[in-house]
Amino acid sequence: MISTRDLTKTYPEVEAVKSVTLNVRAGEVYGFLGPNGAGKSTTMAMLLGLVKPTSGQLSLFGTSLENDYFAIKNAIGVVGENPYFFDEMTAWEFLSFHADIFMIESKENRINELMENVGLRQYANIRPSEYSRGMRQKLSFVRALLHKPDLLMLDEPVSGLDPHGIRQIRGLIEEQKKSGTTIFISSHILSEIERTADRIAIMHKGKLLVEDNLDGLRYSVDQSVRVNVEVSNVPETLSGVLSDIPHIVDHNIDGQHIEIRLDATSDHRAELSSAITASGATIIGMETRKASLEETFMTFTDDNVIGLSKGEAQ
Amino acid sequence: MSDTSTMYKQIQTALTIHRRDFRIAIFGPVLYIVTTISIAIGIVIIRNYLNYIESNGLYPMPDLFSFPFRWVIILTSVYLAFSAVVAIARERESGAMELLFYGPVDNVSYVLGKYSAQLTVYCLLIILYLICFFILSNIAGVQIPANFYMMMLLSLFTGAYLISVGVFVSTMSKSVRSATLVFITLIASTLLIQASQAWLSNIAPESDYYNPVLLLQQLLGWIQVVLTWLSPFSYLNYGVNEMLRGNMTAFLRVIGLSFVFCITFIFSSIIGLKIRGVRQ
Numbered sequence: 001m002i003s004t005r006d007l008t009k010t011y012p013e014v015e016a017v018k019s020v021t022l023n024v025r026a027g028e029v030y031g032f033l034g035p036n037g038a039g040k041s042t043t044m045a046m047l048l049g050l051v052k053p054t055s056g057q058l059s060l061f062g063t064s065l066e067n068d069y070f071a072i073k074n075a076i077g078v079v080g081e082n083p084y085f086f087d088e089m090t091a092w093e094f095l096s097f098h099a100d101i102f103m104i105e106s107k108e109n110r111i112n113e114l115m116e117n118v119g120l121r122q123y124a125n126i127r128p129s130e131y132s133r134g135m136r137q138k139l140s141f142v143r144a145l146l147h148k149p150d151l152l153m154l155d156e157p158v159s160g161l162d163p164h165g166i167r168q169i170r171g172l173i174e175e176q177k178k179s180g181t182t183i184f185i186s187s188h189i190l191s192e193i194e195r196t197a198d199r200i201a202i203m204h205k206g207k208l209l210v211e212d213n214l215d216g217l218r219y220s221v222d223q224s225v226r227v228n229v230e231v232s233n234v235p236e237t238l239s240g241v242l243s244d245i246p247h248i249v250d251h252n253i254d255g256q257h258i259e260i261r262l263d264a265t266s267d268h269r270a271e272l273s274s275a276i277t278a279s280g281a282t283i284i285g286m287e288t289r290k291a292s293l294e295e296t297f298m299t300f301t302d303d304n305v306i307g308l309s310k311g312e313a314q
Numbered sequence: 315m316s317d318t319s320t321m322y323k324q325i326q327t328a329l330t331i332h333r334r335d336f337r338i339a340i341f342g343p344v345l346y347i348v349t350t351i352s353i354a355i356g357i358v359i360i361r362n363y364l365n366y367i368e369s370n371g372l373y374p375m376p377d378l379f380s381f382p383f384r385w386v387i388i389l390t391s392v393y394l395a396f397s398a399v400v401a402i403a404r405e406r407e408s409g410a411m412e413l414l415f416y417g418p419v420d421n422v423s424y425v426l427g428k429y430s431a432q433l434t435v436y437c438l439l440i441i442l443y444l445i446c447f448f449i450l451s452n453i454a455g456v457q458i459p460a461n462f463y464m465m466m467l468l469s470l471f472t473g474a475y476l477i478s479v480g481v482f483v484s485t486m487s488k489s490v491r492s493a494t495l496v497f498i499t500l501i502a503s504t505l506l507i508q509a510s511q512a513w514l515s516n517i518a519p520e521s522d523y524y525n526p527v528l529l530l531q532q533l534l535g536w537i538q539v540v541l542t543w544l545s546p547f548s549y550l551n552y553g554v555n556e557m558l559r560g561n562m563t564a565f566l567r568v569i570g571l572s573f574v575f576c577i578t579f580i581f582s583s584i585i586g587l588k589i590r591g592v593r594q
Binding site (some may be wrong): 074080084 | 331333341412414419591
């Protein structure tokens, strides 16, 4: 769906994007993460043809914007970080104007249907400047969905929204995901990406550090599984028993709570459970804890910062 | 996608932008203020002529309408060119241009849509001015000469040229402020050089070979020659004068050159927008 190879953008003062190679598959939700100034917006702008790459290749739907500008643009819906509306137009007029740009037939029905879906129908004749931030974001979504795009590109779609607004936008994204639309989301809000994205890419200082699904990302920063076990009757020999189990990387006993790191080659929980029970302890509870996207993200970007500073020092 | 299909989409998109901008232009109050001021200036000049005729029994010039009409045209075209400057630069500054380019809008359709909206307003105003001058001629009892219509035709081309300059300036500018500054500097310097040259040419220099007035006269004379080839105002003046002299070849040449410059500036705006990009 989207493919780039060695995509680079250099400004006179800074190299904003450095040899980015990414692939977004049809029908997936692709989370595009990175701290401020990582180069996410520049990359998105290049994908949309708003900024010309300095070098590298990019293709959308298997072709380039130069070859089929109008067909590609007609298949993309974009929600920008800062939704802009024309001051002189009501929400309805704004959508009608965009429907004309996309040459949508029976635009009235489509606008009504979408406005109804997001609960803005009764506010259609009001200017968006009078809308709340959440309503404006929903209106941006309606604009982006007017022409039933195959690819939806969202730049910080829930930024600045209250929890209610976030929930509504999440609902819209999930609806689009179900209908098979490919979704490219750039966001700072990691919990949202964690909930919705099938695959995630992390950018830092203009470089694409990694591109994988969440489990893959977790595995690349930590090849172990964390298991928290709650036990009663902790025997003194338990620590020794745990140390003898080959798949345990390390463990920490704190009263009735044991934190264990297992290697992630396969599921060793049954073996662990048997060993603890055999030692004379009684298992009250056991839960596997996966690293959150936030922890994974921080590990990636922090490591990279350390790596870069070491490189610079050399 | 075939070239015909691309062209069809570009035209359709340009028409959509055109409709929106045309609506904004005709519903804005400034247009009506400028139109009213332009017509009022025309009326004052014609009224002065009539007073002169009444007191002296002579016509101050063979054609009473060409000079006031020239002023009306200059004011209107400068306003519409400035309006194009602000409209495009403001859209870039606010992010509206980027919003449009998210969709199937390219640099060709955007520039054509913006330009054609201002040009349509200009054409409608020319028709409005024609009606006003008709009414004035009836009130004054002075018939509008046939060459007045030729002047109207010329003004369409010179106005179209000036608006294209406005579009070019705005597509190349970073912000409303810089676009406005560049455009005002261009217009003011053009008019100032023309006025200075006219004023200096009336001063007789001393016989001294190195007289600074003579040098300045020569310098402004050279700049004036360049401006004659570039300035839409010069084309308007030159075209009207040649038409009044009956030199139709020169008149048609002025129309042709205005058209060529207009196309050049529109083309440069399209290329400029592509190079400059939609972001600030």
